[in-house]
Amino acid sequence: xxxxxxxxxxxxxxxxxxxxxxxxxxxxxxxxxxxxxxxxxxxxxxxxxxxxxxxxxxxxxxxxxxxxxxxxxxxxxxxxxxxxxxxxxxxxxxxxxxxxxxxxxxxxxxxxxxxxxxxxxxxxxxxxxxxxxxxxxxxxxxxxxxxxxxxxxxxxxxxxxxxxxxxx
Amino acid sequence: xxxxxxxxxxxxxxxxxxxxxxxxxxxxxxxxxxxxxxxxxxxxxxxxxxxxxxxxxxxxxxxxxxxxxxxxxxxxxxxxxxxxxxxxxxxxxxxxxxxxxxxxxxxxxxxxxxxxxxxxxxxxxxxxxxxxxxxxxxxxxxxxxxxxxxxxxxxxxxxxxxxxxxxxxxxxxxxxxxxxxxxxxxxxxxxxxxxxxxxxxxxxxxxxxxxxxxxxxxxxxxxxxxxxxxxxxxxxxxxxxxxxxxxxxxxxxxxxxxxxxxxxxxxxxxxxxxxxxxxxxxxxxxxxxxxxxxxxxxxxxxxxxxxxxxxxxxxxxxxxxxxxxxxxxxxxxxxxxxxxxxxxxxxxxxxxxxxxxxxxxxxxxxxxxxxxxxxxxxxxxxxxxxxxxxxxxxxxxxxxxxxxxxxxxxxxxxxxxxxxxxxxxxx
Numbered sequence: 001x002x003x004x005x006x007x008x009x010x011x012x013x014x015x016x017x018x019x020x021x022x023x024x025x026x027x028x029x030x031x032x033x034x035x036x037x038x039x040x041x042x043x044x045x046x047x048x049x050x051x052x053x054x055x056x057x058x059x060x061x062x063x064x065x066x067x068x069x070x071x072x073x074x075x076x077x078x079x080x081x082x083x084x085x086x087x088x089x090x091x092x093x094x095x096x097x098x099x100x101x102x103x104x105x106x107x108x109x110x111x112x113x114x115x116x117x118x119x120x121x122x123x124x125x126x127x128x129x130x131x132x133x134x135x136x137x138x139x140x141x142x143x144x145x146x147x148x149x150x151x152x153x154x155x156x157x158x159x160x161x162x163x164x165x166x167x168x
Numbered sequence: 169x170x171x172x173x174x175x176x177x178x179x180x181x182x183x184x185x186x187x188x189x190x191x192x193x194x195x196x197x198x199x200x201x202x203x204x205x206x207x208x209x210x211x212x213x214x215x216x217x218x219x220x221x222x223x224x225x226x227x228x229x230x231x232x233x234x235x236x237x238x239x240x241x242x243x244x245x246x247x248x249x250x251x252x253x254x255x256x257x258x259x260x261x262x263x264x265x266x267x268x269x270x271x272x273x274x275x276x277x278x279x280x281x282x283x284x285x286x287x288x289x290x291x292x293x294x295x296x297x298x299x300x301x302x303x304x305x306x307x308x309x310x311x312x313x314x315x316x317x318x319x320x321x322x323x324x325x326x327x328x329x330x331x332x333x334x335x336x337x338x339x340x341x342x343x344x345x346x347x348x349x350x351x352x353x354x355x356x357x358x359x360x361x362x363x364x365x366x367x368x369x370x371x372x373x374x375x376x377x378x379x380x381x382x383x384x385x386x387x388x389x390x391x392x393x394x395x396x397x398x399x400x401x402x403x404x405x406x407x408x409x410x411x412x413x414x415x416x417x418x419x420x421x422x423x424x425x426x427x428x429x430x431x432x433x434x435x436x437x438x439x440x441x442x443x444x445x446x447x448x449x450x451x452x453x454x455x456x457x458x459x460x461x462x463x464x465x466x467x468x469x470x471x472x473x474x475x476x477x478x479x480x481x482x483x484x485x486x487x488x489x490x491x492x493x494x495x496x497x498x499x500x501x502x503x504x505x506x507x508x509x510x511x512x513x514x515x516x517x518x519x520x521x522x523x524x525x526x527x528x529x530x531x532x533x534x535x536x537x538x539x540x541x542x543x544x545x546x547x548x549x550x551x552x553x554x555x556x557x558x559x560x561x562x563x564x565x566x567x568x569x570x571x572x573x574x575x576x577x578x579x580x581x582x583x584x585x586x587x588x589x590x591x592x593x594x595x
Contacts, residue, residue, distance in 0.1 A: 002441060002442060002443060002444045002445075003430075003432070003433045003440070003441065003443070003444075003445060003446070003447060004445075004446040004447070005428040005433075005446065005447050005448075005449055006446035006447065006448045006449070006464065007426075007448075007449055007450075007451060008448050008449065008450050008451070008457060008460040008461055008464055010402070010451075010452075010456060010457070010460065011392060011393050016395055017395040017396070019393075020393055020394040020395050020396070020397075023389060023390075023393075024327075024389070024390050024394065027386060027389055027390065028327050031327075031331070037334050037337075050341055052344075053341075053344045053345040053348060055344075055345060055346070055347070055348035055363070055366070056344065056348050056349075057348040057349050075514070077514065077517045077518070080517060080518055081257075081260065081517050083256055083260040083261075083263050083264070084263075112263050112352060113349065113352060114262075114263040114352065114354045115348065115354070115362075116259075116260070116263075119362075119497070120497070120513070120517045122503055122504055122510060122513060122514070123504070124500075124504070128348075157348055159348050159362070159363055160363075160500055161500075162500070162501055164363075164366065
């Protein structure tokens with residue numbers, strides 16, 4: 001049987017206040033000389049042991065093509081899959097029959113940052129980004145429109161991206 | 169008799185056969201609502217009290233400092249997850265499961281995927297199984313870490329909390345580099361995983377597995393023989409084996425009474441029967457035994473993680489997702505280049521996955537006990553009903569029994585040792 005059952009025995013000897021306190025204090029004291037593990041956050045954004053993961057799912061970014069137009073073709077997959085219903089998409093069509101988003105808005109307040117929009121996007125247009133710290137002075141500023149989404153410059157998550165093959 | 173007894177009768181309203189209002193007192197079933205003697209004091213703990221570990225409100229009737237009655241009031245964190253799920257495709261439910269037991273999100277994700285796979289009769293790949301075992305055990309460790317740290321704080325020990333939360337940060341960092349989120353992991357998909365672990369990730373987990381037992385040993389030094397810890401925990405919050413079984417308790421709470429019920433052992437899933445580990449059980453059913461059981465579970469989880477990592481190394485190039493086009497999206501590069509795959513991609517995203525009509529219940533051993541997800545499907549892409557069996561909801565129902573007759577300060581210790589998480593109690 002690979003899975004055993006282990007009966008937990010409680011310590012038999014009488015617990016002593018004095019010994020326990022001294023032992024605890026000695027252990028705590030030894031910790032004083034260990035390496036510090038805290039990070040001085042606003043000054044320090046990353047340490048040698050930690051940086052924000054390139055797979056981080058943060059605020060969105062819309063990628064654009066060489067002409068500066070958004071890559072989105074308004075297929076409607078991201079508003080369909082979004083579990084939080086935070087994407088508003090109104091599709092339009094230019095004279096050549098190419099679809100593009102007339103309105104593309106993401107309500108970052110409703111968003112749960114699951115990254116499904118990026119997972120399903122067949123054009124690699126909408127991405128979740130490696131970014132946090134999103135404070136604003138007004139609630140309305142949290143509805144990111146197409147212009148704002150395209151103007152973001154932070155790196156995008158490497159999940160579901162050919163650069164990270166293990167991320168599917 | 170005072171008017172304040174109405175607190176006890178905040179009740180489920182109903183009408184009896186004669187049309188009169190009936191009031192079912194919340195509290196221990198079968199007990200008459202007695203008079204409230206004037207020397208008794210009625211106090212509230214919570215819902216905004218840090219020692220209730222969430223928005224739990226305990227109404228406690230005190231005789232001096234002895235608890236006469238303890239009534240948990242829940243529902244402050246109700247978010248309607250079960251109803252929300254009825255309007256979502258199966259894969260869209262996964263972000264909801266992150267938020268039920270938010271101290272062990274990956275374990276919840278795994279349970280959902282397993283339940284839908286059972287509904288659809290899908291056999292997942294071996295690599296996926298190993299990855300899910302890793303996810304479950306990492307969740308168990310962080311959940312127990314939070315439990316041990318906060319229980320220590322409740323009983324006045326602050327130092328181990330800091331040591332343990334450093335370890336929790338290390339797991340969160342691993343979680344972040346795997347899933348891209350520290351808490352809302354949304355790790356699984358039906359039939360597979362959201363993403364494979366990044367290259368070199370296993371080394372990070374292995375380093376953690378080497379360092380973590382040392383920290384646990386230190387905590388063991390601080391707590392196990394500590395007279396204050398023993399005094400506050402031994403013989404406090406006792407529940408008998410029969411009561412624990414009758415109350416349908418599960419997890420460490422049940423095992424502390426000596427019942428060796430562990431879903432991983434008794435109804436194995438994810439190939440748990442092939443791992444070497446021990447299920448720790450207690451003997452007395454008190455807070456101290458729950459502490460010992462959970463402490464040992466963390467050691468055992470580390471053991472499982474090490475075995476799983478060895479297996480993962482052997483499955484380096486094995487497929488992770490099932491080759492089942494009904495549930496798994498085609499690879500992104502294929503979907504963007506190949507017409508068939510793109511059609512497939514669109515069809516699956518727009519229409520969701522369609523399990524056959526029927527129902528499935530699957531229970532897994534969550535850190536807090538047996539977590540069960542029950543799905544009823546009518547053959548469409550959305551479940552007709554999603555029912556969660558939250559372990560801490562059931563475990564909380566034993567709290568009044570464990571507290572009554574004890575002192576007020578024991579209520580804090582006992583409530584901490586039940587290890588509740590309000591996200592899944594109120595869900």
